[in-house]
Amino acid sequence: MNLVDALNAWAPSPTTLLLVVAAISLLESLALVGILLPGVVVLTAAASLAGHQEVAMFPLLAAAFSGAVIGDGLSFWLGYSQREHVRSVWPLSRYPQWLEQGQKFFERYGTLSIFIGRFVGPVRPIIPLVGGMMHMSPRLFIMANLASAVLWAPAYILPGYLLGHAWQYMPIMSHELRSWLISLSILIVMLAIVFSWLRLQLQRGGRVYWLFTNLARRNRLMRGLWLRLITPQRSEPPLASWLLLLTSLTAFSGLSIAVIHVHGPFRLDIQLRDLVMEFVQPGQLNLASTLDRVGDMYGIIAIIIPWAAWMLWRKRVDLFAHWSAALIGIALLNTLGKISIGRGRPWAPEHLSESFSYPSAHASTTILLLGLMAAFIATQLPMARRFWVYWAAIVAGMMMALSRVLLGVHWLSDIVGGALLGLVISALTQLSWQRVARPGLDDMPWKRLLLASALMVTLRLQVLGTI
Incomplete structure (x- = not known):
């Protein structure tokens, strides 16, 4: 059955x-x-x-x-x-x-x-x-x-x-593809439930936080790690960043090993490609092409320019250095990963004919940038409202990353691997930022910066004739 x-x-x-x-x-x-x-x-x-x-x-x-x-x-x-x-x-x-x-x-x-x-x-x-x-x-x-x-x-x-x-x-959809979509829906529901629960438990006063504090009191090694790595000069422990690093790094390592072992697309990759070929419409391809332009190298630069300008204007060299190191690091890791694994694309246009597929640089860079923006915006919001900032980043990241699958230039596992790599670098950047006490970001006009980024991206798309 x-x-x-x-x-x-x-x-x-x-x-x-x-x-x-x-x-x-x-x-x-x-x-x-x-x-x-x-x-x-x-x-x-x-x-x-x-x-x-x-x-x-x-x-x-x-x-x-x-x-x-x-x-x-x-x-x-x-x-x-x-x-x-x-x-x-x-x-x-x-x-x-x-x-x-x-x-x-x-x-x-x-x-x-x-x-x-x-x-x-x-x-x-x-x-x-x-x-x-x-x-x-x-x-x-x-x-x-x-x-x-x-x-x-x-x-x-x-x-x-x-x-x-x-x-x-939708009678033309095979039972196999129906099973794939149902499994994905169930996974999304389960992840939403787990995310909501962990969001509370990792805060001060949560049960997971309470468990770590009890372990730290009873064990000298745990107490040293807690004092040095978890709560240095901070009122809020970065447990969420540590958990994100461990889970995303473990998942990325496991998926990469599987990709190397299989020497080609997974069965799930082929099923999703068949599903896209059955139901994709011209309007969907146009939207995917637009999202693809937003997340390419020049689109990322357009998004970053207002933020970088504000950081330099306010002389926040520490913030500028962290973001720059994260983006340069993700570019180097993407290049190294593609060359080392050498996985072919499902289809490659002329400008991607010599580029490998895994991990997706488009997905990793997009997820990293959105993750950094969400994390630093969230520091200015009440705890109960931070949830919506992260979910907005997740939805935007998923749409931009999956546009590559819709266009046929990436397998689904390429996107997942790229997203996991982006989360790894995002978590590392957050932990580095949280390592020492720094001036707050209360003066960061994030709403205006988001609007400026949107205007920059819109201007670029108009120049290209996409919109």
């Missing part, structure tokens, strides 16, 4: 699916629980399965609506009745800044915060709780709760539902 048949056999009944969607909507809106649950990803997956099973749309929307209303209602009741004890409940006892952020949001928008807050990721599960703690009028809360849920349910359910429903109308 292949994966598609197995999922069809194990899929819950329509009634069970409605209950699952209602439960996810409730938990995603429930205070404390909703902070830890990547509800958007899980809800999209459940809605896609409902669309695939052809569950009626109206009952599905009603289930999501009911769960969201009940979840916000329970959060409001919890804050209203347990106002004095809420701060002592985990995870708010370990992360009081979440409650403070919710209170500022409520004070700014008042009654409208219940309506607006449902669509604002970092504060969504907190606002109804804060409203209860502030003894907001229950009548006004109910009105805002119902009105926001009416809009929230279709916004979060319909994209996944339509995707799953459209799956039924």
Whole structure:
């Protein structure tokens, strides 16, 4: 039995699916629980399965609506009745800044915060709780709760539902390719859940952080490593950077060994190429070509120019040196890796005819640059909002990197290897930066720098006639 048949056999009944969607909507809106649950990803997956099973749309929307209303209602009741004890409940006892952020949001928008807050990721599960703690009028809360849920349910359910429903109308796709896409979707959901959990546990007060501190207290060697490598002159330990380095370096090493051993593309690479050849459209190729230009050498230079100019203008030579060393290092490692492994491309235009495929320099450089930008921007944001900066970088990096697969000049494993190499260098750069105490970056106008980078890239694309 292949994966598609197995999922069809194990899929819950329509009634069970409605209950699952209602439960996810409730938990995603429930205070404390909703902070830890990547509800958007899980809800999209459940809605896609409902669309695939052809569950009626109206009952599905009603289930999501009911769960969201009940979840916000329970959060409001919890804050209203347990106002004095809420701060002592985990995870708010370990992360009081979440409650403070919710209170500022409520004070700014008042009654409208219940309506607006449902669509604002970092504060969504907190606002109804804060409203209860502030003894907001229950009548006004109910009105805002119902009105926001009416809009929230279709916004979060319909994209996944339509995707799953459209799956039924792709009969030419082989079972093998369907299995590949389903496996990739499951992997993305699992990674989102793990990422959300680790994001909390690696912060001060998290369980993983607590485990490391306990080990450091009991073991002299661990204590020395902790004091020298983990928390030198810093209020926040760079555990996330160390974990990123270890995981990405291990994965990159294992994948590179496998690439050398196979002497050609993996079966998964060939399956994805066949999938692209079946369904690629001219418009998709045009978009891929544009993204490819954004991530090539001249596109990267256009992105970097505003940032480098600001660093030099502000005399932040330390920051300029770290970014320069990272970009030069990734270029050298890409060249060395391509020559050493010598893997051929699936197809090579004239300007790439003498270039090898693994690892993808396009992917590695893009991921490195976006990773550095996200990491330094995140230092200026509250802890609860940093999650969105990293996810924006991940989505942008995936789109730019996968454009090379769509154009047919790279295998999927080339992209994965390049992305992992970019993460390795990004983690090393962060650890080097965090090694000593440095002046803060509070004066970095990152919004203006992002806008300037976008304008530089747009100007280049216009000169090339791409847009």
